[in-house]
Amino acid sequence: MMFPQNSFSKPTVFNVKKRMKVVLILMLLAPLCITGRLFYLQLFQHEQYSSKAERTIYNYLAEDRLRGSIYDVQGRVLARSVRTHSCGIVKRYVKDQTATIDFLASTLGISKAQIYEKWKKNKNFFFVAKKIKPDVYMKLAAVRRSTLGQGMELTPEYERLHPFGKSAIDILGEANSKNVGLSGIEQMYNEELTQDISKKRAKRSARGEIIYDRHLKEKVKTGNVYLTIDQTAQFYTERALAKAVEQNNPDRAIALVQDPNTGYILAAASYPAKDGQSLAFQFTYEPGSTFKSLVVATALDSGTLSPDAQIDMSGRNWEVAKGFIVRDKQHQKDSLSLPEILQLSSNIGAGKIALEIGPKTLFSYFKAFGFGSKTDINFNGESKGSIAPYNTWTKVDLATKGYGYGVAVTPIQLITAYSAIANGGTLMQPHLVDRIEYANGKVDKKAKPIKIRRVISKTTAQTMREFLQTVVEVGSGKRAKIKGYNVAGKTGTAEKLDKEGGYGKRNHVVSFCGMVPATNPQFTILVILDNPAKYAFGSTAAAPVFKEIAEPLLVLKAVAPDQTDFE
Amino acid sequence: MRKQLLLGLLIFCVWAFIITFIHINVVRSGRIVSQLQREADIKEARNQYEELEIARLSGPEIITTFASEKLGLVQIKPHEVFVLEDK
Incomplete structure (x- = not known):
């Protein structure tokens, strides 16, 4: 019996050298693609993706308004803004409710019952304390990266302090936690005292921590007001x-x-x-x-x-x-x-x-x-x-x-x-x-x-x-x-x-x-x-x-x- | 020709990798700087509190109270003051 002869019957001779080259190119191509993509994302798409991430994760705007001080004629401070923080809780990020509340109560000196009450009353977010002094803030900030700190939000704000208490308060007036003058000299010279340096952008990390963007910091131009009051x-x-x-x-x-x-x-x-x-x-x-x-x-x-x-x-x-x-x-x-x-x-x-x-x-x-x-x-x-x-x-x-x-x-x-x-x-x-x-x-x-x-x-x-x-x-x-x-x-x-x-x-x-x-x-x-x-x-x-x-x-x-x- | 192309590709890959690596490190450093800045702000705030406390303690109310209650000093009458003028 004779088999018909076809073109495929001819034994094929593989070019090994050629194949090696193809494999090498394929092997090089994979990391090249990855590196190229990374390069593209990091350099050209960085802003777009980071802003997208901000929008999808959390978009937070913190006003940072600097404010000058008020002095008497001798240069004694009558009113000064000091940066403090407020502590808030975003409930959905909290991993261990009991441990977090225990920690906050002991650090901030607030009763647990008070915090539980706020927790029950508010659906997503509530402020635990405001005008937190730097020493307490340091304690809170130290646990931010641990489980205890998850869901804890420390927002910067200002406290207007008067070292002489209520003395001359009828002249000085008040400024709020956003550093806006509300009455008296604070209001009358609000323009000279304040500088709205920027709207600082901040984003939340996967752990719930807020990371502030400091790129927008500007030169300080605020004024200090000196009164004729002694x-x-x-x-x-x-x-x-x-x-x-x-x-x-x-x-x-x-x-x-x-x-x-x-x-x-x-x-x-x-x-x-x-x-x-x-x-x-x-x-x-x-x-x-x-x-x-x-x-x-x-x-x-x-x-x-x-x-x-x-x-x-x-x-x-x-x-x-x-x-x-x-x-x-x-x-x-x-x-x-x-x-x-x-x-x-x-x-x-x-x-x-x-x-x-x-x-x-x-x-x-x-x-x-x-x-x-x-x-x-x-x-x-x-x-x-x-x-x-x-x-x-x-x-x-x-x-x-x-x-x-x-x-x-x-x-x-x-x-x-x-x-x-x-x-x-x-x-x-x-x-x-x-x-x-x-x-x-x-x-x-x-x-x-x-x-x-x-x-x-x-x-x-x-x-x-x-x-x-x-x-x-x-x-x-x-x-x-x-x-x-x-x-x-x-x-x-x-x-x-x-x-x-x-x-x-x-x-x-x-x-x-x-x-x-x-x-x-x-x-x-x-x-x-x-x-x-x-x-x-x-x-x-x-x-x-x-x-x-x-x-x-x-x-x-x-x-x-x-x-x-x-x- | 092919060799040159492959070499070029390799150089480009290495360059792109280095650039990406540097950029990642810059971002990481930025974060560290940001954290340090935050710590500096806190220390500055603490310093301001201290300054205000010093201002309060050196204020007339505290000095007068301390002088009269703790040290038993009596406020001088104006006619009892002798002013020595520099010539």
């Missing part, structure tokens, strides 16, 4: 005011210290102290007798009266208009000199002087002293007070304005006006912020002594200081006397409008505004107690507070006594 002066002022509050139990209390020569506010205390709500700039009231000094100064400066003028007091009852009678009960004299009007705080005397001056002149001096307009101290919510236009004043209005009724002023306006008397007649721009120092070394000087205008002549200012000195020496301000120093000042006790629109003795404001040393004033101090629980007077309740504030300040600034014989 923390030591602030402490003594707050201490004296707190004592007065304890003794008199008023609804509100204010103490303000100003350098009359520069207009700088050295201390400003309010009661009750609320974050960023300083009564020194926001409170308005009828000043009462402390206003008489300004009326007398107007009379002297405008030439209406001479320093030795006598005002008729016969009868001690003065009917200004039909049905409106002003009485002086504190003296039996038929005439009073200008210093005596201030010493005895005579309403008749001040009212008659106001009539002598006339509405137009009195109004223009009030405006020149800065009443009825904001001082531009740049504090949020500053009130401008109110003084009605002079053409609407009746005779009674004019007389009552003479002794400080029918006008609404703020403490900062009144102290700045008194400072004009103290410094020789010039109204100075009050300042609360001294300077802003930026991280790049740039200094923005805010407080420069600015003379707004001359209100009264040097002679008038000198005469007024002498008049006011007699108020403390022999008049109603005796309790403001300081051994070795001449003090000039004026007390005030003003009844407040009640709900029915009349003045009653139940609601009243007592105050004292003065300067020391009277011969060359270094401090102007205003003390106000609004509505003390028991009826009080400026002479008994406010003047001693002036003394208590002034004494340590004189020591602090080493102001030499201006009396030579005081033993």
Whole structure:
């Protein structure tokens, strides 16, 4: 039998060399492909895949807003942001619930029950603790890579700290954990204090740990705000005011210290102290007798009266208009000199002087002293007070304005006006912020002594200081006397409008505004107690507070006594 | 020609591997740097707390309280101060 011959029957000879080459190429090709793919993924697709991973695993944005500090004029820190952390739990990542809760409770000093309660209440995530201090954070961070740390989220945040507690908090205000200013200086200078450096990206690893991306860090440009406040002066002022509050139990209390020569506010205390709500700039009231000094100064400066003028007091009852009678009960004299009007705080005397001056002149001096307009101290919510236009004043209005009724002023306006008397007649721009120092070394000087205008002549200012000195020496301000120093000042006790629109003795404001040393004033101090629980007077309740504030300040600034014989 | 091609391919492979290795190491180092930075931040925060504590302790309230209550010192009156001025 013959088999048909086909082409395949021919024995094939394999080329081994060729096959070896093919195998070698295949063997090389595999790692080449892997390396090539890795190369491609790492260099060209890295961003795409990492962002995809972020999106699929977890996408977390943590705001990192740096914030500068606030200092007093001497460079003492009043407010600083410190980085803290909050600790949260993402329930689904937690491996061992009991062990994790035990660890957190012992490390954070929180009861286990509290954490269990939060665990039950929240479906996926809850905060265990906030504002965690660095030492505790270190303990938490140490276990992040272990089973205990799985599901634990440590998020950076900020805590605004005040080393002197609540001192000057009404001026400073508050900033939140995101470093945003909410009130007071913190809010007013938020732009200068903050820098939103970036939105930091962070991603979560398979273990639940958050890894922050630091690539976006920028240069620090935040500013530090330096106030004109002196923390030591602030402490003594707050201490004296707190004592007065304890003794008199008023609804509100204010103490303000100003350098009359520069207009700088050295201390400003309010009661009750609320974050960023300083009564020194926001409170308005009828000043009462402390206003008489300004009326007398107007009379002297405008030439209406001479320093030795006598005002008729016969009868001690003065009917200004039909049905409106002003009485002086504190003296039996038929005439009073200008210093005596201030010493005895005579309403008749001040009212008659106001009539002598006339509405137009009195109004223009009030405006020149800065009443009825904001001082531009740049504090949020500053009130401008109110003084009605002079053409609407009746005779009674004019007389009552003479002794400080029918006008609404703020403490900062009144102290700045008194400072004009103290410094020789010039109204100075009050300042609360001294300077802003930026991280790049740039200094923005805010407080420069600015003379707004001359209100009264040097002679008038000198005469007024002498008049006011007699108020403390022999008049109603005796309790403001300081051994070795001449003090000039004026007390005030003003009844407040009640709900029915009349003045009653139940609601009243007592105050004292003065300067020391009277011969060359270094401090102007205003003390106000609004509505003390028991009826009080400026002479008994406010003047001693002036003394208590002034004494340590004189020591602090080493102001030499201006009396030579005081033993 | 083939030999040259194979050699080129091999060199490319080695180069790509080195580049990839370096990149991985850079990422790893970045992570270490990030961790160190975090630790530095914590130490800085701890330092700030210490500074604030020093500020508090050297503040007028603490000094005055300490001076009067612990040391029995009495606050001086202003007329009792003698100022020696430099000439």
